[in-house]
Amino acid sequence: MNNLLVAQSGGPTTAINATLVGVLHGVRTSSKVDKVYGAKNGIEGAINDNLIDLNELIRDTDAMDTLTYTPSSALGSCRYKMKDWREDEEPYKKIIATFKKHDIKYFIYIGGNDSMDTVDKLSEYCKLNNHDIYVIGGPKTVDNDLNLTDHCPGFGSAAKYVATTISELERDISVYDIPAVTIVEIMGRNAGWLTAASALARVNGGPGPDLIYLCEKALDYDNFIQDVKDKLATKPGVLVAISEGLKDTTGAYVSDSMSSGAVDNFGHKYIAGSARALEQLVREKIGCKVRAIELNLMQRAAAHIASETDIVESVMLGQKAFSCAVNGETGKMAAIKRLSDNPYRVEFASVPVSEVANHEKVVPMEWITPEGNDVTEEMMAYLRPLIMGQVNIKYENGIPKQHKLY
């Protein structure tokens, strides 16, 4: 028996189940795999022999279709970081025991940086110990920070959510004739790709965000206040997009530096986001109406406004990961290579996962304007194709239908 195990890890996205479905399509249409299982809660399911039988699912095309558009990780997730086997071999032995017990020959792990590190270590371990096991990574992250792939599954859908939401918020804040600043905090601790996607709110000629600050560039508070004042001089409602992980010129997180003195009635420190911190600053320095908005988990969970481009590519990357595994590749990640922006064309490839793991692809400084408060046309050309197309979500009783595996 040659069986396949698939698992999901890291922060959920709206496209990670599409990649799972891509793997399952591979199994369904190939004679190389006998049975397919999912590991529950990522690599922990492989360590603890906690598997879900997916063999029924692959014959239920309706369920597969609904699962494609269901947000978050249907197999559950984990934040488990594998140690080097020379340091702690126990988890490796347990994984191999699970693999042997269920005749697993192929393992596909869908996730971000930490998951690619697991793929790297596990594939190395299997090679060194002559296990006939093929380990392949499927990329996923709304942060879009994985190396060697043009962009990451999940990012395009999050970007479409951000662009749509910013364009809707722009309409909302434009109605009153009094000065007001709205600061929208967007996910990204170290990579500002998703914050940059706020600029896509301008694709149809709307103003989008008036100012954009990515975490790659240190924020000078005085310049920030001056930027906001300059915009307020031209219009009453000013919309600002900032990265969660924005840092100031001392290298401290904006959120930390601004909120360190704040404690509640119990004496606990308030954990404010970067938008809350800048909200306080604007209130202090400008004194106008100001509001902080966090797009929070919605930006990675809003499957109802997923990008068709993203979902289709995510399925195809699952298929690519599958074919890499059954064709004897190991220690690789399925990746997207962009051939052209316009017309948008890509091809799928496999890349060495060792060069992906533990790297973070951040926004190049040349794609941020010299003033540090907007993105360039190069960034726009990169981003535009990724939000194209709408998914054919099925609604039931007024909300999107979902498929659950447990």
Place this chain on the structure above:
Amino acid sequence: MNNLLVAQSGGPTTAINATLVGVLHGVRTSSKVDKVYGAKNGIEGAINDNLIDLNELIRDTDAMDTLTYTPSSALGSCRYKMKDWREDEEPYKKIIATFKKHDIKYFIYIGGNDSMDTVDKLSEYCKLNNHDIYVIGGPKTVDNDLNLTDHCPGFGSAAKYVATTISELERDISVYDIPAVTIVEIMGRNAGWLTAASALARVNGGPGPDLIYLCEKALDYDNFIQDVKDKLATKPGVLVAISEGLKDTTGAYVSDSMSSGAVDNFGHKYIAGSARALEQLVREKIGCKVRAIELNLMQRAAAHIASETDIVESVMLGQKAFSCAVNGETGKMAAIKRLSDNPYRVEFASVPVSEVANHEKVVPMEWITPEGNDVTEEMMAYLRPLIMGQVNIKYENGIPKQHKLY
């Protein structure tokens, strides 16, 4: 010349432009009105003679269609509260001067409580002074708190956003196997209708929110912590929906009572929402992972997930307001009367605006469970029809197309 003026007021919704379009459809298909204008920034536009010519727009059916699905108030808004004319007649004189100058015979004001107060006062003033002017209100509010109408335009779309988002968040928080509490704050200072709509995340069998607390019922902190502990005993990821305006048993806002001691580095008080306050409480009393999410302006601006039922009814209420005005009614509000839940049937009526203005329709206590942490089947039966159907949003370059009037 018999001309018509229309204006929008109060907090924006995703359906307020649909009601505007309903009024314009009325004008387009009637011989009783010669020209149509919009007042910019609500009644302030009438006071200051700041009008927008809408006569081109009503011949552009494409633009009208796009405007129907464009969120927020295309004519701008205001928070202006008219004083009694015996106290300050000046604004009334200015409005009448604007009306005379532009031959305005009909005025339709789309808004919430304060706007209906304006309709009431202005229609009374016109009658007393024998002005041949007919003033009609069009309801709108995501709070759903207007008297004499079964529900309010804008509410169904906000409810669909809340239900969809809660169902997506439920998927997101379910992936990890560690105890975590997520508290979602939903709009409503005095009326918990929109928070109740979080229960619609269960319409397809999903768990939806585990606990729901509406602002109509005082929150006992000890009971709240016990409720959360009880849920954590059954599952790792607990999802709680609460109203922005939740009060504790002393009558104080939860947000005020919990955050009063918090100050930032500048000595300014932190303005925390009710979810932030309860996040701190859970951290203190239970000590598990906890996250506060505010649905913020998105819940009233997310036109991309509007309810078709809401949008269609909103257009029809605009048409109803139009026909009331041209048929000589004044001091009335167009309203929805529900005939049955299943099949859902409504009819449109006009109701005396004096009985709408300055009332707030809150959730009946019988529609909240005795434990105070959920809603009843009566509430579900009321809510279910309001989120039915999806709107045919046109996308351009990956985001919804919008139409702007200025």
